[in-house]
Amino acid sequence: MTSDTLPPVPPADVLVVGAGLAALRTVAALRDHGYDGRVRVLGAEGLAPYDRPPLSKHLLDRPSPTWLADDLGHDLHALADEVHLARPARRLHPLADGGAVVGTDEGDVRAACVVLATGAHAVAVPGWQARTLHTAADADGLRAALTPGRRRLVVVGAGWIGAEVAGVAAAAGHDVTVLEARDAPLGTALGARIGALTAPWYAAAGVDLRTGAQVDRVDDEGVHLADGTHLPADAVLVAVGALPATGWLGETLPLRGRAVPVDASYRVLGAAGPLPGLLAVGDVAVRRSARHGWVPGGHWDEAMHGPDVLVRHLLGRPLDRPEPAPYVFSTQLGHDVTMFGLPSPDDAVRVLGDPTGAGWTALWSRGDVVTGVLVVDRPRDVGAARRLFARADLPRLDLPRDPATPLPDDLRTLLRT
Numbered sequence: 001m002t003s004d005t006l007p008p009v010p011p012a013d014v015l016v017v018g019a020g021l022a023a024l025r026t027v028a029a030l031r032d033h034g035y036d037g038r039v040r041v042l043g044a045e046g047l048a049p050y051d052r053p054p055l056s057k058h059l060l061d062r063p064s065p066t067w068l069a070d071d072l073g074h075d076l077h078a079l080a081d082e083v084h085l086a087r088p089a090r091r092l093h094p095l096a097d098g099g100a101v102v103g104t105d106e107g108d109v110r111a112a113c114v115v116l117a118t119g120a121h122a123v124a125v126p127g128w129q130a131r132t133l134h135t136a137a138d139a140d141g142l143r144a145a146l147t148p149g150r151r152r153l154v155v156v157g158a159g160w161i162g163a164e165v166a167g168v169a170a171a172a173g174h175d176v177t178v179l180e181a182r183d184a185p186l187g188t189a190l191g192a193r194i195g196a197l198t199a200p201w202y203a204a205a206g207v208d209l210r211t212g213a214q215v216d217r218v219d220d221e222g223v224h225l226a227d228g229t230h231l232p233a234d235a236v237l238v239a240v241g242a243l244p245a246t247g248w249l250g251e252t253l254p255l256r257g258r259a260v261p262v263d264a265s266y267r268v269l270g271a272a273g274p275l276p277g278l279l280a281v282g283d284v285a286v287r288r289s290a291r292h293g294w295v296p297g298g299h300w301d302e303a304m305h306g307p308d309v310l311v312r313h314l315l316g317r318p319l320d321r322p323e324p325a326p327y328v329f330s331t332q333l334g335h336d337v338t339m340f341g342l343p344s345p346d347d348a349v350r351v352l353g354d355p356t357g358a359g360w361t362a363l364w365s366r367g368d369v370v371t372g373v374l375v376v377d378r379p380r381d382v383g384a385a386r387r388l389f390a391r392a393d394l395p396r397l398d399l400p401r402d403p404a405t406p407l408p409d410d411l412r413t414l415l416r417t
């Protein structure tokens with residue numbers, strides 16, 4: 001046996017920084033795979049791990065957090081030796097022989113292995129009197145601002161979260177306006193052509209969508225647009241994206257964009273390769289994938305399933321499945337939306353089915369390689385897309401060269417032809 005083929009030596013102890021989904025799943029995976037060393041957790045919000053997707057989807061009908069202990073059955077306090085839910089990490093000092101010292105207001109914590117799982121934070125616009133939605137406390141504040149008699153909500157940004165909040169608020173009888181600077185909703189994620197297919201959903205849900213809208217400022221009178229329009233509002237939500245929560249790292253790690261770059265084993269990549277005893281997973285990380293290139297965090301599935309892969313590599317356990325494809329789910333204005341893969345803006349895109357009808361599917365490709373599939377209101381195509389992306393490499397389909405050539409109406413039929 002060479003040193004390359006020897007099983008890795010388990011670290012003496014593990015410190016998980018963060019107390020969200022990726023952190024909880026990391027601790028649970030460590031114990032599931034038999035790790036019996038010391039595990040400590042540092043959190044920042046003073047709350048047990050909870051699920052973020054319901055914060056928008058159930059903003060008005062679920063006033064308490066959805067605890068992950070109930071949903072996933074993992075009890076963080078039973079699994080970890082020490083849990084500090086309100087002791088945020090302030091600094092990181094990587095150690096040459098592995099692991100790091102993490103600085104907190106109550107003193108330094110040293111560990112042989114440190115897992116960064118600090119997630120993301122919502123982007124706020126300095127000077128705007130507007131809310132963001134990322135935490136349970138944010139959801140409490142927004143809910144309180146939307147009481148009967150205070151019904152006017154303006155949402156800035158027609159992305160995943162803006163559309164979700166607009167839909168639930170309109171369904172509850174609020175007057176909702178969504179302002180989007182681009183020409184179409186979801187333009188960043190889906191591109192203008194496919195994003196535009198979701199625009200009619202707004203009017204159908206009773207939401208006033210204004211695209212190409214440039215917001216100048218938000219003050220206590222509401223939203224002022226660059227063209228002079230004034231929109232009075234009882235609450236303004238800015239939903240223009242999230243950024244990895246890496247501010248506390250200072251200059252200690254080379255970041256990619258704002259995220260911590262990791263390899264397929266979730267090892268943090270320094271200038272000269274993986275840093276010993278330093279791992280990152282979930283929204284805070286951007287993962288190098290042989291199949292998809294750089295895969296950003298930002299979606300639940302990566303925080304849910306990445307930790308098991310991380311722990312298997314850390315402890316030398318075999319992987320039990322190919323790398324999962326990037327996967328996003330959302331409920332947008334009454335429509336179920338599921339996205340697989342990571343298409344790039346230059347990829348060709350085709351629509352299967354009638355986008356004004358009951359359900360449809362968009363397929364992105366580069367040559368004969370399928371790079372992404374979006375499924376709207378079609379559970380059976382979700383299954384087909386999942387099977388398509390379950391292989392070790394990107395799927396290939398014998399598609400007509402001319403994107404205007406008609407294709408079958410759904411992905412299931414296309415895969416049979």
Ligand code: FAD
Nearest residue numbers: 018020021022052053088089118119282283298299300303
């Ligand atoms: P987080 O859940 O952000 O957890 C990170 C934790 O680290 C937080 O508790 C934070 O307080 C803590 N922390 C931060 N800094 C520090 C520090 N310095 N020290 C210690 N602790 C720290 N994804 C989907 O795929 N589909 C959806 O429909 C969907 N809906 C969403 C709706 C909303 C409103 C939001 C906000 C997100 C949604 N997401 C969705 C994204 C999904 O929730 C995230 O991808 C997932 O929560 C990431 O988990 P995480 O553990 O990496 O990060």
